[in-house]
Amino acid sequence: MSEFSSxxxxxxxxxxxxxxxxxxxxxxxxGDGNPIHQDEAIAKSMGLPGVIAHGMLISSLLHSRALxxxxxxxxxxxxxxxGSETRFRAMTFLGDEISIGGxxxxxxxxxxxxxxxxxxxxxxxxxxxxxxxxxxx
Amino acid sequence: xxxxxxxxxxxxxxxxxxxxxxxxxETEMKDFANxxxxxxxxxxxxxxxxxxxxxxxxxxxxxxxxxxxxxGIQLRQVLHAEQGYELGEPLVPGEAIRFKTRxxxxxxxxxxxxxxxxxxxxxxxxxxxxxxxxxxxRSTMVYRELTA
Numbered sequence: 001m002s003e004f005s006s007x008x009x010x011x012x013x014x015x016x017x018x019x020x021x022x023x024x025x026x027x028x029x030x031g032d033g034n035p036i037h038q039d040e041a042i043a044k045s046m047g048l049p050g051v052i053a054h055g056m057l058i059s060s061l062l063h064s065r066a067l068x069x070x071x072x073x074x075x076x077x078x079x080x081x082x083g084s085e086t087r088f089r090a091m092t093f094l095g096d097e098i099s100i101g102g103x104x105x106x107x108x109x110x111x112x113x114x115x116x117x118x119x120x121x122x123x124x125x126x127x128x129x130x131x132x133x134x135x136x137x
Numbered sequence: 138x139x140x141x142x143x144x145x146x147x148x149x150x151x152x153x154x155x156x157x158x159x160x161x162x163e164t165e166m167k168d169f170a171n172x173x174x175x176x177x178x179x180x181x182x183x184x185x186x187x188x189x190x191x192x193x194x195x196x197x198x199x200x201x202x203x204x205x206x207x208x209g210i211q212l213r214q215v216l217h218a219e220q221g222y223e224l225g226e227p228l229v230p231g232e233a234i235r236f237k238t239r240x241x242x243x244x245x246x247x248x249x250x251x252x253x254x255x256x257x258x259x260x261x262x263x264x265x266x267x268x269x270x271x272x273x274x275r276s277t278m279v280y281r282e283l284t285a
Contacts, residue, residue: 022172083224085219087219
């Protein structure tokens with residue numbers, strides 16, 4: 001795979017700060033009622049430092065950033081997401097400030113690989129998504 | 138869950154959840170999009186025509202939950218490790234979707250504090266009206282049995 005060039009960057013933008021209210025709303029709209037995302041005592045009983053965000057909330061924020069970036073960049077316009085691979089690399093906690101950005105690279109005449117990452121306020125990467133974009137037919 | 142069950146999870150590979158059919162309303166799809174800050178109307182295929190962002194398929198995880206429940210695994214004992222989507226057609230409000238989830242593989246490992254089982258689930262989504270496969274979801278969930 002060739003190197004990304006500096007012109008292929010998707011700038012980092014804030015996606016918000018994780019709150020308990022936000023996690024409860026995501027549990028409602030997604031149907032994921034895992035209590036480690038809402039109840040600190042249960043989270044700690046499972047060996048976690050505290051309540052952690054749903055991985056799919058962060059993944060969804062990354063997908064939302066991708067959908068925003070595609071029409072913004074004239075090189076990406078006309079492409080759509082054919083597939084995505086999310087890797088949950090580290091936990092996201094209450095109070096974490098999430099920002100999302102990344103880069104893309106042409107894979108062929110009709111395919112682009114878009115790599116986005118979600119970082120916390122310490123600059124640590126929590127979640128990454130690799131998108132396969134193809135030209136809309 | 139007992140260590141015996143942890144050791145037997147591999148024998149459960151191939152287990153299937155019951156087939157289900159679900160129809161999402163426009164309100165449900167908009168609520169999801171708003172919660173995850175998708176541009177109003179954003180979709181994987183056309184940024185302006187529907188509210189079907191790719192991760193909307195996470196709403197259809199009942200099959201994973203059903204299989205884990207049948208194996209005696211509580212949701213609180215699992216973490217999400219990976220999630221993949223192959224997308225065919227975007228979800229449309231009011232369209233009936235049929236899906237079935239199966240446990241595709243199990244890999245067991247040990248860490249300093251837990252016995253771990255990486256359970257890979259695969260779910261195929263089919264549009265009821267014409268039988269077309271509209272998406273495939275693959276998720277890897279980590280079941281943790283604390284040892285320390």
